[in-house]
Amino acid sequence: MKRLLYLSFIIAVMVICSNTAMAWDLPLDIDVLKIYFNHNTGSTASDGLTIQEDETTITAPEWYPASSKNEESAFLKSLRMPTVKAEFYAYDLWQGYSNVTVITDSTDVWRLSESTVTFLPNGTSGEVSFNTNASYQQPDTVGKWSFSWAWMVTKIDGGSITPSKIDKSNHVIYNVLAKPNAPMDTTWVEVLDYSCVWTQGEDTVVGAATKVAEGIYDMDDLDGDLDWPNDGDPRYTDMNDYEGFDLSRFFENVDGSQYVFVNCSDCANLFNIFSAAIGCDAHTMRRWGAPAPTMSPMDEIGDEQIAWVEVHQWAMHQYGWLGSKVYDPVLKLNQGSPFVPCDMNQVTYELYLISSGSYTGYEVLTAEIID
Amino acid sequence: MDYIQRRLRIVFPLIAPAALVILFAAVRSEHTASASQEPKEITITLEKPDNAAPTEGDMLRKSFRFRDAIDAYTAVADNEESGAEAVKESRYYIGLCHLWIGEYDEAVHAFTSLTADYPEDGDAAGHARYCLAWIDVQRGRYGEALAALNETLAAGTVADRELEARLLFMTGKIHLAYLNDFGTARAIFLRVGAEYPGTKIAAHPYVTAQTQ
Numbered sequence: 001m002k003r004l005l006y007l008s009f010i011i012a013v014m015v016i017c018s019n020t021a022m023a024w025d026l027p028l029d030i031d032v033l034k035i036y037f038n039h040n041t042g043s044t045a046s047d048g049l050t051i052q053e054d055e056t057t058i059t060a061p062e063w064y065p066a067s068s069k070n071e072e073s074a075f076l077k078s079l080r081m082p083t084v085k086a087e088f089y090a091y092d093l094w095q096g097y098s099n100v101t102v103i104t105d106s107t108d109v110w111r112l113s114e115s116t117v118t119f120l121p122n123g124t125s126g127e128v129s130f131n132t133n134a135s136y137q138q139p140d141t142v143g144k145w146s147f148s149w150a151w152m153v154t155k156i157d158g159g160s161i162t163p164s165k166i167d168k169s170n171h172v173i174y175n176v177l178a179k180p181n182a183p184m185d186t187t188w189v190e191v192l193d194y195s196c197v198w199t200q201g202e203d204t205v206v207g208a209a210t211k212v213a214e215g216i217y218d219m220d221d222l223d224g225d226l227d228w229p230n231d232g233d234p235r236y237t238d239m240n241d242y243e244g245f246d247l248s249r250f251f252e253n254v255d256g257s258q259y260v261f262v263n264c265s266d267c268a269n270l271f272n273i274f275s276a277a278i279g280c281d282a283h284t285m286r287r288w289g290a291p292a293p294t295m296s297p298m299d300e301i302g303d304e305q306i307a308w309v310e311v312h313q314w315a316m317h318q319y320g321w322l323g324s325k326v327y328d329p330v331l332k333l334n335q336g337s338p339f340v341p342c343d344m345n346q347v348t349y350e351l352y353l354i355s356s357g358s359y360t361g362y363e364v365l366t367a368e369i370i371d
Numbered sequence: 372m373d374y375i376q377r378r379l380r381i382v383f384p385l386i387a388p389a390a391l392v393i394l395f396a397a398v399r400s401e402h403t404a405s406a407s408q409e410p411k412e413i414t415i416t417l418e419k420p421d422n423a424a425p426t427e428g429d430m431l432r433k434s435f436r437f438r439d440a441i442d443a444y445t446a447v448a449d450n451e452e453s454g455a456e457a458v459k460e461s462r463y464y465i466g467l468c469h470l471w472i473g474e475y476d477e478a479v480h481a482f483t484s485l486t487a488d489y490p491e492d493g494d495a496a497g498h499a500r501y502c503l504a505w506i507d508v509q510r511g512r513y514g515e516a517l518a519a520l521n522e523t524l525a526a527g528t529v530a531d532r533e534l535e536a537r538l539l540f541m542t543g544k545i546h547l548a549y550l551n552d553f554g555t556a557r558a559i560f561l562r563v564g565a566e567y568p569g570t571k572i573a574a575h576p577y578v579t580a581q582t583q
Contacts, residue, residue, distance in 0.1 A: 023531075023533070024460065024463055024464075024498045025432075025464075025467065026467075026498065026501055026502065026505075026537070027467065027470055027471075027501075027502055027505045028471075031544070031548075031575075031576075031577065033576055065547050065548070065553065065556070065577075066560075066576055066577045066580035066581070067580055068553040068554075068557060089575070089576055091571075091572070091575060096433065156435070159435050161435070161471065161472075162471070162472055162473030163473075164509065165508065165509050167548050168548045168549055169548075170551060
């Protein structure tokens with residue numbers, strides 16, 4: 001009986017040896033499973049901001065391709081060297097290695113420093129922190145960037161190997177001036193897609209806010225521009241308080257309509273929202289007077305070519321307000337050449353705007369997002 | 372469990388011959404000690420298995436001494452007394468060593484000549500084509516990699532189910548990571564899970580995530 005047991009064991013050993021020898025080894029097989037940009041939602045000191053898309057907060061991991069997830073992320077422009085976290089999976093630890101050194105390669109500006117990834121016996125790594133490569137820091141301006149990282153293994157258990165590409169990840173990031181303000185405390189990606197593109201490369205509040213105001217004036221719907229409504233009434237602003245703004249419906253129309261009409265209150269609230277999204281402490285200023293003052297010739301939003309309108313009387317007007325300066329994206333004034341009023345002293349602005357009469361009442365408002 | 376299996380794969384080829392010797396010594400010792408029984412001779416010829424020939428190369432390769440490993444494998448491949456399986460396996464690992472040290476042209480030559488010389492061996496060709504696709508990925512030739520993998524799968528000559536599953540999985544990975552085609556990748560990973568249940572690659576997070 002013992003002999004049979006011995007023989008059985010021997011045969012089993014031989015079978016196992018035979019099987020293992022037949023299974024030929026394959027090349028390095030490591031995958032990047034997840035990437036975390038906003039891994040600490042309680043702080044913006046070393047990672048991303050909390051943002052939302054489709055009115056849903058984006059949560060880390062922002063990049064999780066197995067679940068078809070690839071979300072945008074946003075950072076303060078002052079954070080030049082964010083920390084990113086990633087998870088890895090080693091399918092085949094056949095070499096008996098326990099860790100690898102991983103770097104990101106990219107033709108774009110931002111790269112990560114190398115980091116050591118240690119695998120558990122089941123092939124997973126847990127979250128691994130990557131610091132930003134000091135030679136390839138994040139840009140120090142506002143903007144939007146699309147880029148790819150090629151993930152490369154450069155060492156195995158500390159020993160250098162020919163860098164081997166193990167994965168590739170595509171990302172969209174936004175940089176903002178400062179922590180976003182109300183009503184964009186949790187910034188919308190849909191807003192950043194405009195604000196950060198308009199303000200690409202800007203690094204000051206005035207420069208960025210100016211680009212936002214000009215961007216709104218030149219904003220496109222399906223027929224190429226937003227239009228002034230003949231009745232002068234707002235389409236997205238709540239006329240009861242001049243603060244409520246239906247942002248979702250505005251985006252739906254911009255993306256799907258040829259006839260998006262906006263008046264001064266709409267544009268003022270858009271300025272408030274789009275500037276606040278990138279960290280400007282923006283508001284709106286509402287002015288009124290009786291009798292209604294007569295406006296100077298102006299080029300209202302929506303004309304494809306300069307068209308000076310001379311017959312307006314506006315009993316009320318609302319414009320953007322930032323740092324006690326005027327930003328008015330609903331019109332262009334003419335003082336030798338047409339311009340969207342930006343960073344203007346209020347007295348000067350109204351001197352240019354009004355040909356006779358004056359506004360006497362005012363209130364400073366802050367936009368609110370309504371459905 | 373995977374870890375144990377991987378360790379066994381490395382350790383078994385090394386300890387198995389010793390284990391055999393020890394076990395036979397034990398068997399023979401028992402027979403000698405048993406005076407009441409008439410000794411019965413059990414004869415098993417301990418020939419060196421043909422496929423164990425590349426052991427020296429394997430040890431060198433797994434120590435990342437790829438140049439030395441190529442020399443060891445070449446010695447086996449060029450030795451007229453080596454068995455056919457040992458030669459075939461050595462030629463494959465010569466290619467894999469070149470791959471590891473980034474000598475992709477040499478690796479491609481080794482793998483393509485292997486598939487040409489052993490057209491009847493679907494598994495050898497499958498391993499070689501997997502490696503060729505891996506090199507294509509390193510070179511950014513994703514379309515070529517996919518074409519080679521799909522051609523191999525379509526031929527239906529790979530008998531090793533685990534290997535076949537990995538070939539299919541790799542097409543999904545290429546779509547996912549390099550062609551940014553989540554939809555196609557997802558469909559492929561679903562196929563890996565559905566068509567190759569029980570394989571190791573079916574437990575990959577990319578595959579299991581599709582069914583969660």
